[in-house]
Amino acid sequence: MTKRILGIIIALFLVLQAAAFAAETPAKPHVVILATGGTIAGAGVTSTTTVGYTAAVTPVDKLIANVPELAKVATISGEQVSQIASESMTMEIWLKLAKRVNQLLARDDVNGVVITHGTDTLEETAYFLNLVVKSDKPVVLVGSMRPGTAMSADGPLNLYRSVILAGAREAAGKGVFVMMNDTIHGARDVTKTITDRVDTFRSPEVGALGVFTGDRPVFYRQALRKHTVDSEFDVTGLATLPRVDIVYHYAGNQGTMIDAAVAAGAKGIVHAGTGNGSIAKAEYPAVENALKQGIIVVRSSRVGSGIIARNGEADDDKYGFVAADSLNPQKARILLMLALTKTNDAKEIQRMFWTY
Ligand code: DAS
Secondary structure (H helix, E strand, O other), rough: OOHHHHHHHHHHHHHHHHHHHHHOOOOOEEEEEEEEOOOOOEEEEOOOOOOOEEEOOOOOHHHHHHOHHHHHEEEEEEEEEEEEEHHHOOOHHHHHHHHHHHHHHOOOOOOEEEEEOOOOOOHHHHHHHHOOOOOOOOEEEEEOOOOOOOOOOOOOHHHHHHHHHHHOOHHHOOEEEEEEEOOOEEEEEEEEOOOOOOOOOEEEOOOOOEEEEOOEEEOOOOOOOOOOHHOOOOOOOOOOOOOOOOOOOOOOEEEHHHHHHHHOOOEEEEEEEEEEEEEHHHHHHHHHHHHHOOEEEEEEOOOOOOOEEEOOOOOOHHHHEEOOOOOHHHHHHHHHHOOOOOOOOOOHHHHOOOOO
């Protein structure tokens, strides 16, 4: 009899110990990896091929299998949303991606999303999602500057850290991130600054939000401009986005590309001006023709950082221009596209450029 009771006591003790252990060790977060292509999914002929490789060839299940350490930090599932070099990113893929992210993050069993992406337009997709994701769960965009076949490839560690970040409680509510080269950037301010080096992503105006030390994300600042759940933009019912073109200014420019954008049916034009968003006298006939047709003109700058001051280098009040604040041309275009889904009023759009 005593043996039976002893056995029951030992069994009970082991069950309680296992339950206590399970309670102590937090369950691993469930992170979904949405793959779109890029160098992070690229392959070269030799281990020293860091230019002249083929982007967007490795499928998402292989990206995951190539980093077995992912399974230590999260429960992973993967989906292939597209397989492109990101210079070919389209508005259709953006809308598909945004809707899928919102669907996934609405599920209780999904803690965060990582999006693998080419570096060329990574900052654009990140900013677009920063304005349309309807969740405060982490969304992390990640790429690489070297293909997976290269010596010292940067993709695997970038992916590993992105998964940790997407599953980290302290990453919630901070907007969409870009995680590259040990650094955590906010979607609004990050940009690609160097054509061919792993330290290419910078947030020139305000700096990164944080860094990785080992397996740990460390935050030092937080984005103040509105994003995600505080954004007024919603892609749910959208099948397309209004056409907005960017025109680049340079010495001798006569406004030819403004005329071309108007002829192509642009609803908005972002002018990548010189200096503080300057527009040349010779451009004004084309600009005034665009304004007359109800096209919204946003003054940004080709300079790459700094604020475009309203009524600084142009009479914004007189012409009805919108000043881009500190958004570079490619990001100003994204905000203008979304703004045009809500209004065509320049004053209201200016408010949006001072909000996001
Ligand atoms: N062509 C580039 C792209 O897909 C490769 C990269 O990811 O850097 O954006």
